[in-house]
Amino acid sequence: MSSNSAAARYHQRTKYSPETLGQGHFIDWNSPPAQFKEYRGAERRDLRPFLPMNEDPLADPAAGLRDSESPLSLPRLAMLLFMTNGVTGIAHAGPQTHYFRAAPSAGALYPTDLYLLSRDHPDLPDGVHYFHVRDHSLLEVYPPGVGPSGTELFERLQAACFGDPALREARLALVATCVFWRSAWRYGERGYRRCLLDSGHVLGNLGIAAPRLGLAASAVGGFVDAEVAELLGISPEKEGVLAVLPLLDAEREGGLPRGPSARPATADEGDAAADAILDVHNAGAIRAGSHPEAPAAEDPALLLNPKYEFAKGIKLRHDGRQFAEQMEMSILRRRSTRQLSGQSISVTELADLLAFAYRADLVGDTTPPLFDPSLLESFVLVNSAEGIEPGLYYFAPGFMELLLVKAGDLRREIYHLSLGQDLARDASVVVIHTADLEDATRRYGARAYRYLHLDAGHIGERLNVAAVRMGLGVSGIGGFFDDEVNALLDIPPRELCVYITCLGRPV
Ligand SMILES: Cc1cc2nc3c(=O)[nH]c(=O)nc-3n(C[C@H](O)[C@H](O)[C@H](O)COP(=O)(O)O)c2cc1C
Known part of the structure; x- marks a missing residue:
């Protein structure tokens, strides 16, 4: 993919940066969009x-x-x-x-x-x-x-x-x-x-x-x-x-x-x-009369970015039994937490959250219908979790391992790059979903942009529902300074931050 492809162009054009945030878009608060369509006169069931x-x-x-x-x-x-x-x-x-x-x-x-x-x-x-x-x-x-x-x-x-x-x-x-x-x-x-x-x-x-x-x-x-x-x-x-x-x-x-x-x-x-x-x-459209072939599937469970292969690892041991029941109720009770307390979660709780979100097979759940999870990578920024030192980790779902990228307290950095949101600073852990946009568009053209964001949202929802089931707090974060996330994660410009999920103990 050249950096002039539609996906790269759109991504570049919609980045937030500290210099330009809040510029250029007028919100007409008096005319919010309708959230429902009305089909007047339609048969209603x-x-x-x-x-x-x-x-x-x-x-x-x-x-x-x-x-x-x-x-x-x-x-x-x-x-x-x-x-x-x-x-x-x-x-x-x-x-x-x-x-x-x-x-x-x-x-x-x-x-x-x-x-x-x-x-x-x-x-x-x-x-x-x-x-x-x-x-x-x-x-x-x-x-x-x-x-x-x-x-x-x-x-x-x-x-x-x-x-x-x-x-x-x-x-x-x-x-x-x-x-x-x-x-x-x-x-x-x-x-x-x-x-x-x-x-x-x-x-x-x-x-x-x-x-x-x-x-x-x-x-x-x-x-x-x-x-x-x-x-x-x-x-x-x-x-x-x-x-x-x-x-x-x-x-x-x-x-x-x-x-x-x-x-x-x-x-x-x-x-x-x-x-x-x-x-x-x-x-990203598929046109009538065309016959696009799906690229050969990669097994996401086996993927491990070689960059982190020799990093110090922590094996995550999940329990996951709670996901056998009460999941319907967890969906119906889910709300985004508005304030997290900064308190720790345990390493088993973190393992359970990640197992449910990324490894349904380990917790007895049905394989979720994702588009191509092999395109996504995840980092876990630990602010405060019992049994894990604070820092930034690369998460390898196939091995259920956290691989240390950077040790230290990164609360100030994650607070700043998520546009100064307390949620990110007060989360116990922050999951950051990333992808290599060049690789993804090589496989799917501009349609990759859809698959990446849909799948990251899908995994984000599994984190949400798992957190609610476990009595934890959770919220997505869609606004962040894109280039500053790359700098924190130390990933090149061809890779992008797709989405962020904050998890922790609610106030
Ligand atoms: C993609 C996405 C991005 C979001 N970004 C933020 C955010 O940056 N900050 C925040 O406080 N909440 C964020 N939220 C949470 C929404 O504000 C919340 O879902 C919405 O107000 C509806 O409330 P509920 O989740 O409690 O049902 C986000 C949610 C989603 C799905």
């Missing part, structure tokens, strides 16, 4: 009656469903959508009502929308349904008699996804999109990064919730963008498709082969467009 609300705060909200309902039934779908992106908190500020969701979102702007596509379902008409989060309802996008039949819908979806085998069988599929302006309204051009990270968190919830409801959810990242957008009837000038997610009955069809998840972009990158977000998103 209320999913709220299917939610098993239980007075017992410790009861597993999905327990009754598992015994009584088939995985693809409406009650389980209602629960799946609720745990993936439903309203789990409401706050009133004067005349305004704020709806908080199962997945966190930078600035609580919620750019991610979900569509459900159905065919031959006993309780749903064939077609495209918009998941209206506030009302927990499904709205039919096409009026009755308009739009493709269920058979045609899935044939076209499968063709747009290069014949993905899971879609051949699936009677239901979710599609995740993001509405760029919801995030760009506040964050300007950098909003696209948040759109992708936020959507990754939503996919993270899906990956945790689906198997617990008896569903096998895969994530297709290689699809012809314009064809899927056309099926949904969304405007490509305003909204992008990020993932197609076939839903199968895990017991009956879960073992079916799945297509390669991520394929490279085939768009002509061209020159920079006036709109930086459309520029990078469109440069």
